[in-house]
Amino acid sequence: xxxxxxxxHEETHIYINLNETFPCVRLLNATHQIGCQSSLSGxxxxxxxxxxxxxxxxxxxxxxxxxxxxxxxxTLFTRPILMKLKNGSSRVAGVLAVQPTSNPPxxxxxxxxxxxxxxxxxxxxxxxxxxxxxxxxxxxxxxGISYEEFDFPIFSVKDDNDTEVIRRCYMEHNRAVNGSTxxxxxxxxxxxxxxxxxxxxxxxxxxxxxxxxxxxxxVCDPLGDANIWASTKPLNSSTKGHKDGVSVLDSRxxxxxxxxxxxxxxxxxxxxxxxxxxxxxxxxxxxxTILYTFFNGETFDYIGSSRMVYDMAKNDxxxxxxxxxxxxxxxQVALGPDSRLWLxxxxxxxxxxxxxxxxxxxxxxxxxxxxxxxxSLGEPNxxxxxxxxxxxxxxxxxxxxxxxxxxxxxxxxxKYYQSMFDNAEYLKLNYPPNLTPEEQLELVTDSAxxxxxxxxxxxxxxxxxxxxxxxxxxxxxxxxxxxxxxxxRVNNSWFDQLVKSDWTGNRPTNFYIGVTGQYFSEPALxxxxxxxxxxxxxxxxxxxxxxxxxxxxxxxxNKDRDSFCVxxxxxxxxxxxxxxxxxxxxxxxxxxxxxxxxSAIKGRIFLVASHDLExxxxxxxxxxxxxxxxxxxxxSSKADILFSSGREPTNATY
Amino acid sequence: xxxAVFFGCTFxxxxxxxxxxxxxxxxxxxxxxxxxxxxxxxxxxxxxxxLVWFISVQISNKESxxxxxxxxxxxxxxxxxxxxxxxxxxxxLLKKAxxxxxxxxxxxxxxxxxxQLAYVSGLGFGFMSGAFSVVNILADSAGPGTVGIHGDSQHxxxxxxxxxxxxxxxxxxxxxxxxxxxEKRCWWAVGLVVVIHLVVSCLTFQNPDYTxxxxxxxxxxxxxxxxAFYTAGGSLRNIKLCLTCKDKDFLLSNHRPR
Numbered sequence: 001x002x003x004x005x006x007x008x009h010e011e012t013h014i015y016i017n018l019n020e021t022f023p024c025v026r027l028l029n030a031t032h033q034i035g036c037q038s039s040l041s042g043x044x045x046x047x048x049x050x051x052x053x054x055x056x057x058x059x060x061x062x063x064x065x066x067x068x069x070x071x072x073x074x075t076l077f078t079r080p081i082l083m084k085l086k087n088g089s090s091r092v093a094g095v096l097a098v099q100p101t102s103n104p105p106x107x108x109x110x111x112x113x114x115x116x117x118x119x120x121x122x123x124x125x126x127x128x129x130x131x132x133x134x135x136x137x138x139x140x141x142x143x144g145i146s147y148e149e150f151d152f153p154i155f156s157v158k159d160d161n162d163t164e165v166i167r168r169c170y171m172e173h174n175r176a177v178n179g180s181t182x183x184x185x186x187x188x189x190x191x192x193x194x195x196x197x198x199x200x201x202x203x204x205x206x207x208x209x210x211x212x213x214x215x216x217x218x219v220c221d222p223l224g225d226a227n228i229w230a231s232t233k234p235l236n237s238s239t240k241g242h243k244d245g246v247s248v249l250d251s252r253x254x255x256x257x258x259x260x261x262x263x264x265x266x267x268x269x270x271x272x273x274x275x276x277x278x279x280x281x282x283x284x285x286x287x288x289t290i291l292y293t294f295f296n297g298e299t300f301d302y303i304g305s306s307r308m309v310y311d312m313a314k315n316d317x318x319x320x321x322x323x324x325x326x327x328x329x330x331x332q333v334a335l336g337p338d339s340r341l342w343l344x345x346x347x348x349x350x351x352x353x354x355x356x357x358x359x360x361x362x363x364x365x366x367x368x369x370x371x372x373x374x375x376s377l378g379e380p381n382x383x384x385x386x387x388x389x390x391x392x393x394x395x396x397x398x399x400x401x402x403x404x405x406x407x408x409x410x411x412x413x414x415k416y417y418q419s420m421f422d423n424a425e426y427l428k429l430n431y432p433p434n435l436t437p438e439e440q441l442e443l444v445t446d447s448a449x450x451x452x453x454x455x456x457x458x459x460x461x462x463x464x465x466x467x468x469x470x471x472x473x474x475x476x477x478x479x480x481x482x483x484x485x486x487x488x489r490v491n492n493s494w495f496d497q498l499v500k501s502d503w504t505g506n507r508p509t510n511f512y513i514g515v516t517g518q519y520f521s522e523p524a525l526x527x528x529x530x531x532x533x534x535x536x537x538x539x540x541x542x543x544x545x546x547x548x549x550x551x552x553x554x555x556x557x558n559k560d561r562d563s564f565c566v567x568x569x570x571x572x573x574x575x576x577x578x579x580x581x582x583x584x585x586x587x588x589x590x591x592x593x594x595x596x597x598x599s600a601i602k603g604r605i606f607l608v609a610s611h612d613l614e615x616x617x618x619x620x621x622x623x624x625x626x627x628x629x630x631x632x633x634x635x636s637s638k639a640d641i642l643f644s645s646g647r648e649p650t651n652a653t654y
Numbered sequence: 655x656x657x658a659v660f661f662g663c664t665f666x667x668x669x670x671x672x673x674x675x676x677x678x679x680x681x682x683x684x685x686x687x688x689x690x691x692x693x694x695x696x697x698x699x700x701x702x703x704x705l706v707w708f709i710s711v712q713i714s715n716k717e718s719x720x721x722x723x724x725x726x727x728x729x730x731x732x733x734x735x736x737x738x739x740x741x742x743x744x745x746x747l748l749k750k751a752x753x754x755x756x757x758x759x760x761x762x763x764x765x766x767x768x769x770q771l772a773y774v775s776g777l778g779f780g781f782m783s784g785a786f787s788v789v790n791i792l793a794d795s796a797g798p799g800t801v802g803i804h805g806d807s808q809h810x811x812x813x814x815x816x817x818x819x820x821x822x823x824x825x826x827x828x829x830x831x832x833x834x835x836x837e838k839r840c841w842w843a844v845g846l847v848v849v850i851h852l853v854v855s856c857l858t859f860q861n862p863d864y865t866x867x868x869x870x871x872x873x874x875x876x877x878x879x880x881x882a883f884y885t886a887g888g889s890l891r892n893i894k895l896c897l898t899c900k901d902k903d904f905l906l907s908n909h910r911p912r
Contacts, residue, residue, distance in 0.1 A: 013803075013804055013806055014794060014797070014800065014801050014803065015797075015799055044798045604799075605803065606798065606799025606800070606803055607799060607800050607801075607802040607803050607808075608798065609808060614658040614662075615658055616662075617658060617659045617662035617663065617812060618658040618659070620662060621661060621662030621663060621665030621669070621815075624665055624666050624669040624670070625672070628670040628673035629673045629676070629677075631673070632674055632676075632677045632678070633677055636677045636678050638896045641892055641895055642892045642893065643886050643888050644887060
C-alpha cells in the first residue's frame with residue numbers, strides 16, 4: 001500500500017482551485033489584437049500582493065524569485081500600473097485583480113476616451129472638425145486599457161473567502177519581512193487562458209478554413225448576435241415615413257462576459273420598451289408607423305446598426321432607407337439629481353434647411369412631451385457632434401433628421417462607461433436590504449418619466465394630436481420591474497410569467513454580445529420576449545399551431561401555466577458585421593471584431609519548492625540509479641561465487 | 655514540482671528494480687515471462703482486496719472518521735494477507751509448471767531453478783506493487799506545485815519514492831525466502847515473512863512522520879536482505895572471496911565434490 005495512507009487524493013493536497021474567475025480574453029479586429037494571452041499550459045508565478053505603485057519595483061527589478069503573479073487590489077488596477085507591468089512582462093507571470101465590494105467613487109472606465117471614433121459618421125469627408133473627438137471628448141475618464149494587448153493572463157476575482165485564502169497564503173509564505181528574502185517554499189499561482197487566435201481578424205479567419213488549419217475547429221469567431229425590431233403596424237413596401245425609435249442592446253467591460261451595462265444599455269432599452277408598451281393602444285390612430293429597433297453590438301464599432309443600414313441600402317430589408325422619416329435614439333438616460341436630459345443632433349446635416357426644420361420639429365415635440373413631467377429637456381448650448389450612437393451609421397447613408405436623448409450635455413456623466421461598475425449600485429437602485437427579491441421587484445422607482453417622454457414624443461412625431469397626448473403614460477411598475485430584471489436578477493416572478501426560464505439566472509443580465517452561434521444572447525432573447533408581450537396580443541391557438549402561422553407570429557412558453565401563443569410584430573434581424581458577409585476582414589468602414597477561441601480557463605494556487613531542492617532530488621535519483629546499476633553489474637558478474645555455498649556442481653540446478 | 659522532481663523520484667523508486675531487470679532478467683525470455691506473470695498475480699490480489707474494501711466502505715458510515723480509519727486498517731491487513739496467499743498460489747502454480755516445462759523441453763534439467771523463480775516472482779510482485787504505490791504520486795510531482803499548502807510536509811514526494819524502493823526490494827527478498835521456506839516446508843519462516851510484511855505496511859500509518867516510517871523500513875530491508883542472501887546460498891566466506899578477487903578457476907579447483 002502507498003505511503004501516506006490517509007490521503008485519498010494527493011492533488012487536493014497540492015492545489016487549491018480558484019472557483020469563480022473572470023478572465024480577460026483576446027479580441028481581434030482588422031489591425032490589432034487586444035486582450036490577454038497565457039502560455040499553452042498556463043503561466044506560473046510566485047504570488048506578490050502589490051501594496052503601492054512604488055512596490056512595483058520588487059516585481060519588476062529587485063524581487064529574487066521572478067516571475068511574479070501580481071495581485072492588484074481595485075485601487076491599484078490603473079493604467080500606469082498595468083502599462084508598467086506590460087513593459088516588464090518578462091518578470092510578470094500574470095495579474096489577479098480583486099473586485100472591490102462597492103464602486104470606486106472616483107470612477108473607472110477601461111474604454112477608450114473617444115468611443116468608436118473610426119466607424120462613426122465624422123471623418124475627413126464629413127464634418128472633419130468634429131472627427132476624433134476634436135470638439136468634445138466624450139469619455140474623459142477612459143483609460144483605454146480594454147484595448148491594450150497583454151502577453152500575460154489577467155483574471156478578476158470577487159473579494160470573498162477564496163480570495164482570503166490567497167491573501168493568507170501570501171502572508172504566510174511570501175512576505176518579505178524587513179528586507180530579508182522570503183524562503184522557499186513560496187506560494188504561487190497558475191493561470192491558464194490560452195487564446196488560439198493571433199495577429200488580426202484576417203489571419204484568424206484564414207486559419208479557420210478547415211483545409212488550412214491543423215485545428216479543425218477554428219481559432220476565432222466573429223462577434224455578432226441579433227437585432228430586435230418591431231413595428232406598430234404590419235409593413236408593406238408602400239408605407240412611407242416611418243418613425244424609428246432606437247436603442248442599444250449591448251455593453252462590455254475589461255473582463256470577458258462581465259457587462260452589467262446599466263447606464264450604457266439598460267436605461268435606454270427599458271425606456272424604449274416602456275414607451276412601446278405605453279403606445280400600444282394608441283397606435284391605431286396614428287398615420288405613420290413607428291419602428292422600435294434595438295441594435296446589438298454597438299460597443300464594437302456599431303455591428304448591429306451598420307448591418308441593418310447595409311441591408312437597407314441593398315434593399316434587402318423590409319424597410320427602405322428612404323422610407324425613414326426621422327430617428328429618435330434613446331441613449332444613456334439615467335437621471336441625475338437635477339432630472340435633465342439633453343437632445344443631441346448632428347450639426348453637419350442640419351446645414352441643410354429642410355433637415356434642420358425636421359430636427360427642430362422633433363425637438364419641440366419632445367419638449368412638449370416632457371411638459372408637466374418634472375423633466376427638463378434641452379439642447380446643448382455648444383455646437384458639437386453627435387455622441388457615439390447608432391444614429392451615426394444612418395447618417396453615413398442618408399441625411400435623416402434625428403435626435404439622440406442623453407443625460408449628458410457634453411462629456412458623459414457616466415463615470416463607469418463600459419466597465420464592470422456600470423451596475424445597479426451606480427444607478428442607485430439600492431433596495432433596502434431587508435426586502436426579499438420579490439418585494440424589491442414591487443418597489444416602484446421614479447424612472448418612468450423618460451419612458452413617458454419618449455412615448456409621447458414618438459406619438460407626436462407619428463401624427464398624434466397634442467390634446468390626446470396626456471393619456472399616454474408609461475407604467476412605473478413596469479419600468480421598475482424591467483430594471484430589476486435587467487440589473488439585479490433575471491430569475492423573478494414577473495419575468496417567469498413571460499418566458500420559460502431554465503436559462504435565466506439569479507444574477508443581472510450579461511450584456512456582452514458574444515459570438516455568432518446557434519443561440520442568441522440573453523439580452524436579445526429577453527427584449528424579444530418582453531417586447532412581444534408588451535406590444536402583441538394573446539392568440540387563442542394551441543401550441544402546435546402556433547409556429548405554423550405567419551411569419552409575424554411569435555410564441556411564448558410559460559413555466560407554470562399553460563403555454564400561450566402571442567401574436568406580435570416583433571422580429572429579429574442578423575447583427576453580423578457586413579465585413580464578414582463580404583469577407584473584407586481588413587475593412588475600415590465596418591466592424592471587424594472577432595473573439596478568439598480557447599480550450600480551458602482556470603486558475604489554481606499551490607506552493608513551489610526552490611530550484612535547488614528540485615535539482616537535488618534529480619541528482620539523488622540519478623545517483624541511486626547509477627549506484628544500483630553498478631552494484632547489480634558487480635553482483636551479477638560474481639553471482640556464481642557469491643551464491644555457491646550449499647550447491648551441487650554448477651551444471652546441476654534444483 | 656516539475657520534470658526534475660519527476661525524474662528524480664522515478665529513478666529513486668525504480669532505480670534498483672530497473673538495474674536488476676536489465677542485468678539479470680532481460681536477456682532470458684523465460685525469466686521475463688515469469689516476472690510478468692508474478693506481477694499479474696499481485697495485481698489480482700490487489701483487485702480482490704480493493705473490491706472487499708470498496709464494498710465495505712459503501713456499506714459503512716461515511717461520516718465517521720474513526721470508522722473510515724478502522725476500515726482502512728482492515729483493508730491494509732486484508733491486502734497483505736491476500737498478497738501472501740497469492741504468492742503461495744503462484745509458488746504452487748510454478749511447481750506444476752516446472753514439471754510441465756521439463757516434459758516439454760529436450761534437456762534433462764529444468765531450464766529455470768526454483769531459486770531463480772523465487773527471485774523473479776518476488777521482483778515481479780515488487781514491480782507491480784511499486785507501480786501502484788508511486789505512479790499517482792509521480793504524476794502529481796510532474797505538475798508545478800509541491801505538497802504543503804494545507805500544511806503537510808514538503809518531503810512527500812521524496813519519502814514516497816524511498817518507501818517504494820524499499821517495498822520493491824522487500825518483495826524480492828520476501829519472494830526468495832518464501833519459496834525456499836515452502837520448498838523446505840519451513841512454515842515458521844513463511845509465517846515470519848507474512849508478519850514482517852504486515853509490520854512494514856502498518857509502518858506507513860505513521861505518515862506524515864516520515865522518519866518514523868522510513869528508518870524502520872530500511873532497517874527491516876537490510877535484515878531481510880541478509881536473510882535472503884543466506885537463503886540464496888550466500889555466505890560470508892563467499893563475500894570475502896569475491897572481495898579479494900580470487901577468480902573462478904581457483905574456486906573450481908578448490909571445490910571438492912561432495
